[in-house]
Amino acid sequence: MISTLRTLTFFLCLLLVGCQILETPSPLSDSIPLIPDILNFIDQRLALVFPIIQAFKNTITSDPLGITATWVGPDICNYTGFYCDNPPDNLTATTIASIDFNGFQLTAPTLDGFIDQLPDLALFHANSNRFSGTISPKIAGLKFLYELDLSNNLFSGLFPTSVINIPTLSFLDIRYNFFTGTVPPQIFMQTLDVLFLNNNNFMLTLPNNLGDTPVVYLTLANNKFTGPIPSSIRKASSTLIEVLLLNNLLTGCLPYDIGFLGNVTLFDVGANLLTGPIPWSFGCLKKVEQLNLARNLLYGQVPEVVCALGNLANLSLSYNYFTKVGPLCKRLIQRGVLDVRKNCIIGLPDQRSAKECMAFFSIPRSCPNPASFNIIPCQIHWTKPQERTKRHLLSYSAISRNRVVL
Numbered sequence: 001m002i003s004t005l006r007t008l009t010f011f012l013c014l015l016l017v018g019c020q021i022l023e024t025p026s027p028l029s030d031s032i033p034l035i036p037d038i039l040n041f042i043d044q045r046l047a048l049v050f051p052i053i054q055a056f057k058n059t060i061t062s063d064p065l066g067i068t069a070t071w072v073g074p075d076i077c078n079y080t081g082f083y084c085d086n087p088p089d090n091l092t093a094t095t096i097a098s099i100d101f102n103g104f105q106l107t108a109p110t111l112d113g114f115i116d117q118l119p120d121l122a123l124f125h126a127n128s129n130r131f132s133g134t135i136s137p138k139i140a141g142l143k144f145l146y147e148l149d150l151s152n153n154l155f156s157g158l159f160p161t162s163v164i165n166i167p168t169l170s171f172l173d174i175r176y177n178f179f180t181g182t183v184p185p186q187i188f189m190q191t192l193d194v195l196f197l198n199n200n201n202f203m204l205t206l207p208n209n210l211g212d213t214p215v216v217y218l219t220l221a222n223n224k225f226t227g228p229i230p231s232s233i234r235k236a237s238s239t240l241i242e243v244l245l246l247n248n249l250l251t252g253c254l255p256y257d258i259g260f261l262g263n264v265t266l267f268d269v270g271a272n273l274l275t276g277p278i279p280w281s282f283g284c285l286k287k288v289e290q291l292n293l294a295r296n297l298l299y300g301q302v303p304e305v306v307c308a309l310g311n312l313a314n315l316s317l318s319y320n321y322f323t324k325v326g327p328l329c330k331r332l333i334q335r336g337v338l339d340v341r342k343n344c345i346i347g348l349p350d351q352r353s354a355k356e357c358m359a360f361f362s363i364p365r366s367c368p369n370p371a372s373f374n375i376i377p378c379q380i381h382w383t384k385p386q387e388r389t390k391r392h393l394l395s396y397s398a399i400s401r402n403r404v405v406l
Contacts, residue, residue: 039074043094045087046076049118053079056114062107062130087120088144098123102149105129112136125149127173128401135160147171151196152401159183159202164190175199175219176401188213198222198244206250211235219244221268228252229269234260242266246292250274253367254298259284259377268292270316275299276367282306284378294339295319299365304328305380307338318342321352321360 041047053076057068070080076096077084081104085097096118102125110133115124122144131150134157139145146168156178163169164186172187173196183197185207191214198221206225211232216239225248233240234257241263250272259281261267267288275297283305285291290313291306299321306315307329315338322343325333332338333348341350344357367373 041074041076045093045095045120046074046084049096050074050076052114052117053082056108056111059110060106060108062105064105067101067104067106085122095120097121097144099125101126101129103128106131109133112138115139116141118142121145122168123147126151126153128152130154132156134158135162137162139163140165142166144168149173150177152176155179159187163187167191170194172196185209193217195219206230208232214239216240217242220248221246222248224249226250229255229258229274231255231257233257237261237263240264244268245272246270248272252276254279254282254293256281256369256372256375256377258282262286262378264288265311266290269296271295273297275365277301277373278303278306279373280305280376281372281378283308283376283380285309286378287311290314292316293320297321297360299323299344299360301325302329302338302340305376307332308380312337315339321357323357 039050041050053071057071060068067080070078076082077094081099081101082096083098083100084094087093087095087097097120099115099121100123105128107130111131112133115121116136116138119142121142123146125147127149130153132154135150135155139160140162145166148163148169148171151173152175154177155174158181159179160174161184163172164184169190170192171194172192173194175196175198177200179200179202181202182204183202187195188207188209189212193215194217195213195215196217196219198219200223202223202225204225205227206229208230209232210230211234213236218240221244225245228251229245233255237260240261242265243261244266246268247270250269252274253276254274256279258267259279262284264285265287267285268290270292271294273296274293277300278293278298280303282291283303286309288309289311292314294316295318297320298317301324302317302322304326307326312332315332318339318341320343322340322345325340325345325348329338333340340348342352344352344360
């Protein structure tokens with residue numbers, strides 16, 4: 001009887017295109033070979049992941065673009081979204097090396113039991129789908145994974161701490177989800193190039209080891225991060241290029257140490273609760289193109305050394321409490337580079353009312369180490385600022401829901 005059933009199963013699989021795992025109604029069906037034993041795969045590694053892909057396919061509840069219609073038969077390397085290559089541990093083998101589901105609009109209740117079961121996966125991109133649930137700790141077992149993009153989905157729960165145990169990971173993008181709680185400080189010690197955590201519900205005082213991060217692009221915007229910007233940020237001076245901390249709950253004064261970020265082209269801490277004057281050390285941000293300090297509680301004179309920065313295309317200081325600008329800054333205002341609307345600068349249009357300014361300055365304010373605000377830790381070359389075209393820098397792409405292309 002079992003022999004007859006095996007024969008029937010074999011011929012049915014030859015006749016039915018894209019048939020999936022077939023079982024007989026017999027209680028002994030577990031002893032009957034599954035499809036990977038019957039279909040002709042080009043490599044055993046593909047045969048092993050076939051049932052995993054098919055099981056995941058069965059969990060998908062919405063597929064408006066008809067993506068999964070291609071996920072049939074043994075030619076897995078031609079499934080839409082799946083890409084094959086030779087794994088590092090066997091250059092003669094063929095395996096699923098990367099998955100790109102960007103923009104597929106697939107809906108599934110979880111990714112557990114799927115990506116964590118693809119042992120050779122090096123890249124997983126899934127921007128703009130409707131995947132939900134939490135991230136399995138088993139993902140730490142993916143020894144080749146170096147890019148993980150789960151952005152613009154419906155994931156929830158705590159930060160997926162298992163990613164800390166993936167030694168090869170260099171790109172982590174989990175923005176636009178519903179993650180909550182704290183972010184483990186260890187993530188800032190990972191050998192990442194890109195860290196996009198923006199647009200979640202993370203709550204954490206920025207850790208003192210923030211400057212240990214080797215990332216090039218640091219995007220923590222639109223969360224609930226609190227506390228001051230750690231002075232350790234200067235330790236990231238050799239790597240950091242773009243920093244996005246806007247729209248959090250950061251407090252305290254701007255640290256003098258920010259002036260050591262000589263490679264930064266974008267520094268945005270807008271819409272926080274930062275206070276104090278702008279340190280003169282900001283005049284050492286020689287590569288900065290966009291500097292946003294708007295919508296904080298900053299005050300004092302806008303330093304002329306900042307307005308003398310030669311690469312500035314946008315300096316936004318609106319909605320603060322600055323009281324004075326010098327001749328270089330006035331030129332930037334005239335050119336539309338410097339925005340000082342809604343401050344307390346006498347003689348300029350569109351400022352706060354005298355009542356607002358008086359109320360603000362009636363409360364005593366101070367910063368620790370006040371002498372550090374007048375120190376310039378670099379050689380200043382006073383040159384006439386050049387006309388600059390405002391570029392759309394990479395980290396600002398992360399503020400939109402779409403995929404980020406490096």
